[in-house]
Amino acid sequence: MMSVVPEPDLPTNLACLKPVDALLRCPVCFDYTNIAMMTKCSHNFCSLCIRKFLSYKPQCPVCNSTATESDLRNNRILDDLVKSFKDARHKLTQTTFESPPISPKT
Amino acid sequence: MMSVVPEPDLPTNLACLKPVDALLRCPVCFDYTNIAMMTKCSHNFCSLCIRKFLSYKPQCPVCNSTATESDLRNNRILDDLVKSFKDARHKLTQTTFESPPISPKT
Numbered sequence A, B: 001m002m003s004v005v006p007e008p009d010l011p012t013n014l015a016c017l018k019p020v021d022a023l024l025r026c027p028v029c030f031d032y033t034n035i036a037m038m039t040k041c042s043h044n045f046c047s048l049c050i051r052k053f054l055s056y057k058p059q060c061p062v063c064n065s066t067a068t069e070s071d072l073r074n075n076r077i078l079d080d081l082v083k084s085f086k087d088a089r090h091k092l093t094q095t096t097f098e099s100p101p102i103s104p105k106t
């Protein structure tokens, strides 16, 4: 049986990458942006997060500008950046922590 | 008198950040994207690079889709990512190379 292991925080010596990490997260769900959609006001969200929000209120959750679903534009470079950053972060975290993960108490 | 020092390559142990670095560069000038503008087809360029290109040919330099200046949209998160990534890269490069930079021959 596979257990879900939460992503570790960035190790201390990689703390300088935290601002990059933060920019790649959705302002609605705080997870890495998934299928990034950009509003006219240049804010980015997961496709599902922004569509849900707009069906309730036609405005940007970040800056309150008027926003509609038809104005949304895919921001594919953000999807590519999320993928590449997660890969790099995974590799860097493994390099830094040479020790095996702590086993849960049974 | 200040001399212009070219940005060093990423150190070997940070090679995994190269795909992130590549995504933050403009496909026209290959420098970090400066005032990022996104076309309808979701490709990104420096504001100056894409405006120059479109004044010559109304199509995307990457995928050849029809593109006009009025369709361009600021992609501000890309500007923020370039800034944060350059900061992080600078700090990580300093941490890795503890030795002083090589002085040019006089």
Ligand SMILES: [Zn+2]
Binding pocket: A026, A027, A028, A029, A030, A031, A033, A034, A045, A046, A049
């Ligand atoms: Zn989200």
Ligand SMILES: [Zn+2]
Binding pocket: A039, A041, A042, A043, A060, A061, A062, A063, A064, A065
């Ligand atoms: Zn907004």
Ligand SMILES: [Zn+2]
Binding pocket: B026, B027, B028, B029, B030, B031, B033, B034, B045, B046, B049
């Ligand atoms: Zn450019």
Ligand SMILES: [Zn+2]
Binding pocket: B039, B041, B042, B043, B060, B061, B062, B063, B064, B065
């Ligand atoms: Zn294109």
